[in-house]
Amino acid sequence: GAGVSQSPRYKVAKRGQDVALRCDPISGHVSLFWYQQALGQGPEFLTYFQNEAQLDKSGLPSDRFFAERPEGSVSTLKIQRTQQEDSAVYLCASSPQRTDTYNEQFFGPGTRLTVL
Amino acid sequence: GNSVTQMEGPVTLSEEAFLTINCTYTATGYPSLFWYVQYPGEGLQLLLKATKADDKGSNKGFEATYRKETTSFHLEKGSVQVSDSAVYFCALTRNQFYFGTGTSLTVIP
Helix, strand or coil: CCCCEEECCEEEECCCCCEEEEEECCCCCCEEEEEEECCCCCCEEEEEEECCEEEECCCCCCCCEEEECCCCCCEEEEECCCCHHHCEEEEEEEECCCCCCCCCCEECCCEEEEEC | CCEEEECCCCEEEECCCCEEECEEEECCCCCEEEEEEECCCCCEEEEEEECCCCCEEEECCEEEECECCCCECCEEECCCCHHHCEEEEEEEECCCEEECCCEEEEEEC
């Protein structure tokens, strides 16, 4: 498959646990984005990578959220000490272009995180 | 700031009815505008886009025109099908993507 993949698709965590969500972007895509989508809402921007560089993390809601893309391909979003308000679908998207020419983003299916 | 406001749903239509989903935006400068669609159990997919004023995006019978004077990008389709049942998101880009809250559409036979 040539699309963006995310794993796991579903994750249930107890409050206080750490979680790691993985994103495999389309091969060769320069830009990678993470979004948080609460129930009944549109996706909200979390952070952006251009290759391995994290150029914008202004949307991360707290310092419990951390993202990396060490080799410029696969990315991991980590949430430490999860709270109930972290329950949401986490979407990953990639784009072949650099961010100075925002164009179509290709989205993965998302990871649905439920914090009990 | 930058934001998108779209028509609240849910919307239920009979097959072959005309569809309009309203979208208005607030942005600094000149954003690009998009409609994304999310089918049940699937990821967001680009439906159509317009990158400058008066551009019309179209795909799969859907159309939207970038209206700078009314800051709008309303989605229309002349005759909906059951397979169009999905959630539709209006979005703009201005250094990052800004999405509306989504409009759920159900088309009944």
